Amino acid sequence: xxxxxxxxxLGAGPAGLxxxxxxxxxxxxxxxxxxxxxxGGIWNPAxxxxxxxxxTQTSRMAFHYSDHPPSxxxxxxxxxxxxxxxxLRSYIERFDLDGCIRLGHQVIxxxxxxxxxxxxxxxxxxxxxxxxxxxxxxxGELWEPYLPAGASRPAAQTAKExxxxxxxxxxxxxxxxxxVSGADIAAELxxxxxxxxxxxxxxxxxxxxxxxxxxxxxxxxxxGRWLVNSWARDRFLRFLEDxxxxxxxxYERAGLLPSRFINNAVHVNDxxxxxxxxxxxxxxxxxxxxDSSGRVARFADGAEQTYDRVVVCAGxxxxxxxxxxxxxxxxxxxxxxxxxxxTLAILNTPAYADGFGTACPFFEAIxxxxxxxxxxxxxxxxxxxxxxxxxxxxxxxxRRVFYDCWLETIRIGLESGQLPGPAQxxxxxxxxxxxxxxxxxxxxxxxxxxxxxxxxxTDIEGARLRILASLSEGxxxxxxxxxxxxxxxxxxxxxxxxxxxxxxxxxxx
Numbered sequence: 001x002x003x004x005x006x007x008x009x010l011g012a013g014p015a016g017l018x019x020x021x022x023x024x025x026x027x028x029x030x031x032x033x034x035x036x037x038x039x040g041g042i043w044n045p046a047x048x049x050x051x052x053x054x055x056t057q058t059s060r061m062a063f064h065y066s067d068h069p070p071s072x073x074x075x076x077x078x079x080x081x082x083x084x085x086x087x088l089r090s091y092i093e094r095f096d097l098d099g100c101i102r103l104g105h106q107v108i109x110x111x112x113x114x115x116x117x118x119x120x121x122x123x124x125x126x127x128x129x130x131x132x133x134x135x136x137x138x139x140g141e142l143w144e145p146y147l148p149a150g151a152s153r154p155a156a157q158t159a160k161e162x163x164x165x166x167x168x169x170x171x172x173x174x175x176x177x178x179x180v181s182g183a184d185i186a187a188e189l190x191x192x193x194x195x196x197x198x199x200x201x202x203x204x205x206x207x208x209x210x211x212x213x214x215x216x217x218x219x220x221x222x223x224g225r226w227l228v229n230s231w232a233r234d235r236f237l238r239f240l241e242d243x244x245x246x247x248x249x250x251y252e253r254a255g256l257l258p259s260r261f262i263n264n265a266v267h268v269n270d271x272x273x274x275x276x277x278x279x280x281x282x283x284x285x286x287x288x289x290x291d292s293s294g295r296v297a298r299f300a301d302g303a304e305q306t307y308d309r310v311v312v313c314a315g316x317x318x319x320x321x322x323x324x325x326x327x328x329x330x331x332x333x334x335x336x337x338x339x340x341x342x343t344l345a346i347l348n349t350p351a352y353a354d355g356f357g358t359a360c361p362f363f364e365a366i367x368x369x370x371x372x373x374x375x376x377x378x379x380x381x382x383x384x385x386x387x388x389x390x391x392x393x394x395x396x397x398x399r400r401v402f403y404d405c406w407l408e409t410i411r412i413g414l415e416s417g418q419l420p421g422p423a424q425x426x427x428x429x430x431x432x433x434x435x436x437x438x439x440x441x442x443x444x445x446x447x448x449x450x451x452x453x454x455x456x457x458t459d460i461e462g463a464r465l466r467i468l469a470s471l472s473e474g475x476x477x478x479x480x481x482x483x484x485x486x487x488x489x490x491x492x493x494x495x496x497x498x499x500x501x502x503x504x505x506x507x508x509x
Contacts, residue, residue, distance in 0.1 A: 004029045005374065008119050008132040010107050013041020014360050015347045016138035017088060018065055019367040021095045023136075026371060031130065032097070033121050035106040039092065041140050043084045049142065052164045053188055054081050057180065057268040058358045059215035065360045066439040068094060078209050110135060111325035112341060134374050136367070137321065138347040144317040148176070148287065155294050156310040159185060165192045168309055173197070174297055176287050177313030178204050183272035185311055190280035197305065198276070199297070201286040203258040206251075208270045211244050214453045216268060217358070219243075221451075222410050222433045226505045227458040229264045229404075236263045239457065253277040262402050265356050318351040331390050336366055337373060339386035345370040350403065352396075357405030361439040365409045369416035378416060406437055411504040413442060420444050422467060422503045423475045426484040433505065434460060466501035468493035 005028045009016045012034035023030045042049025055078045056063050060070050063079070068091050074083045092098055102121070105128070109120040116131040145158035159181040165188050173193045175186040178200040186198040209216055220228055228236070237257075241248045251257050254277040275281040286300040296306050321327050324344070333339040335350040347366050349355040355362075372378035380386060410433060413419035419442065420428040432441045436450040468476065468489060476490040 005134055006132045007031075007134040007136065007374070008033065008117065008130070009136045009138055010110075010119075011041065011138035011140060012039040012101050012103075013043065013138065013140050014088065015140070015363040015367070016041075016136070017091060017097065018360065018364045019136050019138055019347055019370070020097050020100060021091070022364070022367050022371055024095070024097070024100065026375060028134070028371075028374075030100045031132070032101040033105045033107050033119070034101055034103050037104050038085075039101065039103070040085045040088050042142050043081055043088060045081060045085060048160060048163075050081055051159070051162050051181075051185065052081065054184065055079065055209070056084060058217050059209070061215060062217040062437050062439065063358050063360055064439055065091065065364055066442040069440065077215060108323055109325065110137075110323060110327075110344075117344065133343065135344045136347050136370060137324070137344070138363075139319060141319045141348055141351070142316050144320065145312070146314040146317060147312055148290070148314065155308070156290075156312060159311065159313040160316075162311050165189050168193045170194050171308040172306070174199060174284070174287075174305070174307040174310045175313060176310065177315070178202060179313060179315070180267050180269060182313035183267065183269040185313060186281050187269070187271035187275040189311075190275045193309075196275075196281045197284045197307070198272075198281050199284045199287045199299065200256075203256055204267045205258055205261040205265060206256075206269045206273055207240070207266050208244065208247055209268055210270075211453075216266070218436050219452060219454045220437075220458070221435055221455050221460075222406060222437055222505060223460060223463055224434075224452050224455040224458050225264055225404065225406055225437075227460070227463060229262065231263055233260070233263075239454075243454070247273070250274050250277045256283065264404050264406075265354070265402050319348060321346075330394055331387070333380065333386040333389055336370060337380060337386070339383060339390060342373060342380055342386075345373070349405070352393075352399070353401050353403035355403045355405050357407075358409075358437070358439075359405070361442055362405040362409045362412075364439075365412040365416070365418060365442070368418045369412055372416050407505050409442065411506065414504050418442070418444070423471055423479075426468075426479050429503065430464065434464070463501060465489065465493045466496055466499055467503050469496040470500040470503060 007023050007028040007030050009019050009032045012032050016032055020030050020032050036044055036047050038044045038046050059077050064070055070087050074087060076083060105121040105123045107119060107121045111118050117135045118131055120127055120129045145160045147158055162185055168189050169192045171193050172195045173189050174197050175182055176199045183206055186196055190196045207216060251273050254273050256276060276283055284299050288298045288300050290297055296304055298304050331339045332346055336345050338344040373380060414421055419432060422429040428446055431446045435441060436452045438448055438450055440448045479485045480487050480490050
């Protein structure tokens with residue numbers, strides 16, 4: 001009898017929990033190490049990972065794991081921090097994960113030892129050592145925020161330290177950073193502070209959660225997203241003006257519409273643009289420095305301003321994997337597999353990428369792929385080929401890239417075999433990519449037909465034929481024989497080889 005694989009999972013947030021569930025389903029002996037006294041990662045209210053008023057960027061239709069939609073008791077269309085935590089707790093309870101999670105265990109060392117992985121963890125001043133066959137690192141990335149040089153405490157704090165606006169009443173406040181946290185916090189503070197200035201290095205596309213009665217993530221299917229991303233800026237703006245006219249008029253008054261943007265790189269926020277348009281938040285140019293007191297800010301346009309409080313929302317440092325002995329991030333193949341020893345994998349958004357889209361289905365797809373590799377069902381290339389891929393990636397260092405987690409979920413699912421490929425089961429494949437982005441369909445037998453609200457504005461049928469055009473003549477004949485497509489589909493697709501579209505919907509550059 002083959003011994004059960006002993007698998008350590010570091011982190012009990014959304015990524016670690018789905019990895020644990022999937023590994024246990026494959027009969028791995030799973031141990032999850034979580035440094036906090038509760039699960040949830042940044043969604044754990046006790047971890048100070050997210051401010052109190054934070055809401056999910058994706059709706060209840062789209063944010064969840066494929067086999068665990070949210071209950072009716074979590075009634076909000078967009079969940080708050082406590083509701084998301086409760087959702088994760090319900091996932092643990094449904095799949096009986098509590099028994100494999102070690103809370104309050106900070107992993108301090110991971111190293112290779114006699115063809116196993118030694119994992120040392122500290123709890124209450126005591127260190128435990130265990131040995132494992134496999135390790136999945138799911139410790140997250142939003143833990144170590146940047147703080148500009150010269151920003152002094154207690155006047156300055158980071159988005160991670162910000163909890164609520166209560167202590168800012170009557171203060172002159174500077175918020176630094178134009179991402180989701182900066183937008184949320186600047187707008188929230190404008191209700192209590194004497195003055196709120198918002199320093200922007202660059203402008204992002206900020207759009208509301210609801211477009212009338214349609215959640216923003218229900219607007220387009222996976223394929224629709226791919227098609228919309230190729231629209232020219234003017235066409236996309238006309239679409240926005242037609243669908244959310246009042247908001248876009250407010251955007252115009254605020255003067256913050258970016259001159260250039262990626263259509264799918266949307267920062268979801270409902271309140272910042274109206275706050276700027278009304279004058280409750282004043283926009284400042286990029287922050288250059290602080291004086292020695294840490295309270296006088298100097299901006300790129302030469303202006304200076306004194307503030308009582310500063311909230312820095314300037315992003316986070318790359319994840320720290322220094323607890324893994326000898327580990328090098330330059331040797332992570334395809335963003336997840338440690339080429340030096342592929343029995344260790346990283347379950348996270350790539351460190352070089354700006355990720356947009358949902359988290360739980362994305363992490364589920366990666367975890368499935370990792371476990372396929374661990375179980376020998378998916379063979380990675382030879383080590384030298386993996387190292388060559390890593391060297392190619394290093395040549396692009398320093399360049400942040402847009403990373404569409406919706407489309408990457410499809411790519412990874414097709415690569416690993418989690419999702420049906422079009423050559424074998426075009427009907428199921430098509431049902432997944434041409435319906436709304438509900439995780440309920442992220443399986444080999446998709447169950448839901450839920451058309452996206454605005455796909456009819458794109459050339460979905462043309463894209464369908466272009467995907468078929470990427471398949472061989474023999475494959476097309478087989479699909480016709482199985483009545484998955486019509487003879488006319490096959491004939492039309494054969495004439496479109498020159499504009500064939502990858503079934504993996506690789507996000508365009």
